[in-house]
Amino acid sequence: MTKREKELDRIAKLLIRRDLELTAANERLEELDRVKSNFISVAAHQLRTPLSGIKWVLKMLIDGDAGELSEEQLKLVEDGFATSERMVTLINDFLDAARIDEGRFVYNKKEVEVRDLLESTMNNFLAVIEEKDLSLTYLLPKEGSTKVSADVSRLAIVFDNLIENAINYTPPGGKIVISIKTTRSRVKFCVKDSGLGIPQDQQSRIFTRFFRGSNVLKETQGTGLGLFISRNIVEAHGGEIGFTSENGEGAEFCFSLPKLKE
Amino acid sequence: MKKILIIEDDKFLRDLMEKKLLNSDYEVVTAEDGSSGLEMVVSESPDLVLLDILLPTMSGWEVLAKLTQSPKTENVPVVLLTNLGDQNDIERGLKLGVKDYIIKANFTPAEIVEKIKKCLGES
Numbered sequence: 001m002t003k004r005e006k007e008l009d010r011i012a013k014l015l016i017r018r019d020l021e022l023t024a025a026n027e028r029l030e031e032l033d034r035v036k037s038n039f040i041s042v043a044a045h046q047l048r049t050p051l052s053g054i055k056w057v058l059k060m061l062i063d064g065d066a067g068e069l070s071e072e073q074l075k076l077v078e079d080g081f082a083t084s085e086r087m088v089t090l091i092n093d094f095l096d097a098a099r100i101d102e103g104r105f106v107y108n109k110k111e112v113e114v115r116d117l118l119e120s121t122m123n124n125f126l127a128v129i130e131e132k133d134l135s136l137t138y139l140l141p142k143e144g145s146t147k148v149s150a151d152v153s154r155l156a157i158v159f160d161n162l163i164e165n166a167i168n169y170t171p172p173g174g175k176i177v178i179s180i181k182t183t184r185s186r187v188k189f190c191v192k193d194s195g196l197g198i199p200q201d202q203q204s205r206i207f208t209r210f211f212r213g214s215n216v217l218k219e220t221q222g223t224g225l226g227l228f229i230s231r232n233i234v235e236a237h238g239g240e241i242g243f244t245s246e247n248g249e250g251a252e253f254c255f256s257l258p259k260l261k262e
Numbered sequence: 263m264k265k266i267l268i269i270e271d272d273k274f275l276r277d278l279m280e281k282k283l284l285n286s287d288y289e290v291v292t293a294e295d296g297s298s299g300l301e302m303v304v305s306e307s308p309d310l311v312l313l314d315i316l317l318p319t320m321s322g323w324e325v326l327a328k329l330t331q332s333p334k335t336e337n338v339p340v341v342l343l344t345n346l347g348d349q350n351d352i353e354r355g356l357k358l359g360v361k362d363y364i365i366k367a368n369f370t371p372a373e374i375v376e377k378i379k380k381c382l383g384e385s
Binding site: 053 | 272274279347348
């Protein structure tokens, strides 16, 4: 073996060893990731039981199951109940994110009319839109199908997240425009707000877990999991999700799914 | 008056659900573990069983299996009331013929009573 061959042999062996080390390190990281997801999953399940008790007792007090409350007591208990509801959402988000990580997020796809799903989702938000004095505009196709193949309860999570974000990040008196567009092969849903927008330097991280914008309105609640979960759901349906935003001039989030043939 | 059997090991949740059902004009009997719950389905002949899954002595799944094995109890309507919410748990429950699968944290007692009424054909 020449000197040069020996040197090459030494480098090749070194590379093989490094490769093995990297593979082992990667496996350790994957294992850690599984342990972490499993921990979140177990912890979230365990939290649900005491939380159910808190939520139930507060709602029963509101419903008068233990006699009538004074106006002041009712207000306090209602605030407590709303907080418990937020915590349920938070735990459900954690569980969904853990299921996504573990590949256990199951989709039962059926034919869904996107237009109908939007209508039922919006019913949950009309009160808060009025309360915040937001103007709401719909741009919907006058005719034709908006049918996609989707798990309706999962797709509803995407609608909920995008619309809720638009409401949360828009100051009172702002504008929200919701549109559905169809082409021959796609159904595209967009929600545009006149809120604070997403700063340029944060845009690449918006769909990652636990990321929350620095320009959040003070009263905005959230886990930073909504868009991560939404992206996974849209992609599992063969779709794409994205956004455009100029800082300070609102944001528009859109996703599109393959359209079912009529 | 229709009779509901609650099989639930968490005392706080059991007491709350009992109170809500009593206020909604149901007769209520309760069990705090799987095996005594199974005995009570026979001795009390409830119109509906509200069954938790993670229970001492015998799990809700075992209780369900035993109920479907006996002609005396196979037609008793069962509603699973649990905090296990994985898709495979839900599908397993529905395959075993339960009337409804309710995740405790996602519903209020009033909503659960509405679901029970529906199962009993009362609404």
